[in-house]
Amino acid sequence: MSTSYSIRSRLNWLFLVIVAGLLAAMAAFNYQAGRREREAALHEELGSIVARMSGSLPAALWNFDQGQIDRIVAAEMGAKFIESIVVVQDKKIAGGMARDSAGQVATIKQAPPSGEFSGGAPLSFVDGGKKQELGTVTVNISYETVRAAMRGELIRQTIQALVLAVALMAALSLSLARVVVHPLERVRDALEQIGAGSADLTRRLPLTGSVEFIGIAHGFNAFVERLDRVIQQVRQQAETVSVGSKEIADGNLDLSHRTEETASHVQAIAQTVTEMRHSVEVNAEGAETANRCGRDAAQIADRGGELMDTVIKTMDEMSTSAGRITEITSVIDTIAFQTNILALNAAVEAARAGEQGRGFAVVAGEVRSLAQRSGEAAREIKELIDDTVARVGNGQQQVDAAGRTIREVVGAIRKVSDILGEITTASQQQRQSIGQVGDAIASIDEATQRNAALVEQVSAAATSVRESTSGLVAAVGAFTVSERS
The missing domain is CATH 1.10.287.950 (Methyl-accepting chemotaxis protein)
Known part of the structure; x- marks a missing residue:
């Protein structure tokens, strides 16, 4: 057996779906835009780190100053989103640090696998006007910080969408009740009175509300007026036909x-x-x-x-x-x-x-x-x-x-x-x-x-x-x- 719902419930559900869809689309758009912005900022930060290290590491490598290399790498590892920094010279690790699963920074002897975001640059030193290629520096950045930030952003967007949806639904429900439901209930009451035992065709709808419902009320009143006249004519004609049929039967x-x-x-x-x-x-x-x-x-x-x-x-x-x-x-x-x-x-x-x-x-x-x-x-x-x-x-x-x-x-x-x-x-x-x-x-x-x-x-x-x-x-x-x- 099919279940019937009121038009108010249907419209509320319809508006809920529409508003939820719109808010979800807006949240998804904002989420993607925020992620792209954060990824762009992360790439920019990665480029800045690689540029700084390309400027500071060549002198330490030229001078074989291991302590300076470790200090430069440790200073850059202060950023929480950096997973590892590897400095390679003559195909050997000249310096490198990485974060373990607990987030602690430690010196590494082997190059870790590349992360989700990585960047690198060659290291060269000019000596006597001659450029000398010393090695490369590779920086791996963790995407987890972006994910954490995006999760927070998603939670914030979701809360905003829910609050906005509730507010919009309340406003739309009140508006529907005032603009649509109440006039429709008046039409329903009038139709119920017409369809009841008395079948009252003298009932008329008030010409109030929006232009559309005024038009509906006017059309309804015109229809009932016409139906009233038709029923009167049918009653008169039926009585006449009844009398005529009786006379015909007698004749x-x-x-x-x-x-x-x-x-x-x-x-x-x-x-x-x-x-x-x-x-x-x-x-x-x-x-x-x-x-x-x-x-x-x-x-x-x-x-x-x-x-x-x-x-x-x-x-x-x-x-x-x-x-x-x-x-x-x-x-x-x-x-x-x-x-x-x-x-x-x-x-x-x-x-x-x-x-x-x-x-x-x-x-x-x-x-x-x-x-x-x-x-x-x-x-x-x-x-x-x-x-x-x-x-x-x-x-x-x-x-x-x-x-x-x-x-x-x-x-x-x-x-x-x-x-x-x-x-x-x-x-x-x-x-x-x-x-x-x-x-x-x-x-x-x-x-x-x-x-x-x-x-x-x-x-x-x-x-x-x-x-x-x-x-x-x-x-x-x-x-x-x-x-x-």
């Missing part, structure tokens, strides 16, 4: 009921249309059958009309024949009348003849009797024929009336046949139309079912939106916002 519920009623009505209509289609099909089949029967009746009526025309024609012929019979009967009646007159005249003449005409009178009487009987028979025939003619006339009138009636019946049957044809055509068209209506109602029923399903989905979505909006209202209700008109 969808009512629409769902109406859609179900519409679906049931559409199903009833579809069933009715199906029954109507069946009835129309039955009617169409009946109309088609009636149309066929009408056509057959029209044909039969046409044949009846033709037969009636034939009967009328026959009646006309019978009436004509009866007229001729009447004429013939009239002729027979005229002949019988004339025969009777002739028989009467013959009887008169027979009576005048007397006995001779008796037989003729008998014949005339018979002829007269036959003439009377013929006249009566002719009159009876005439009466019968007149009655027949009258009846034939009445029959002809009735046949004419029957012919006209049959022709009217034929016309009516033809009209009925035409009407039945139109009814058949209309029934077929109705059957097609009702089929299309049935298909359309089936489509409407399917669409109504889909609409009902969609209404249920919309109702569920509206309920979900209402629940989400209620949660949103409750969520934004946790914020404390400013009162605005």
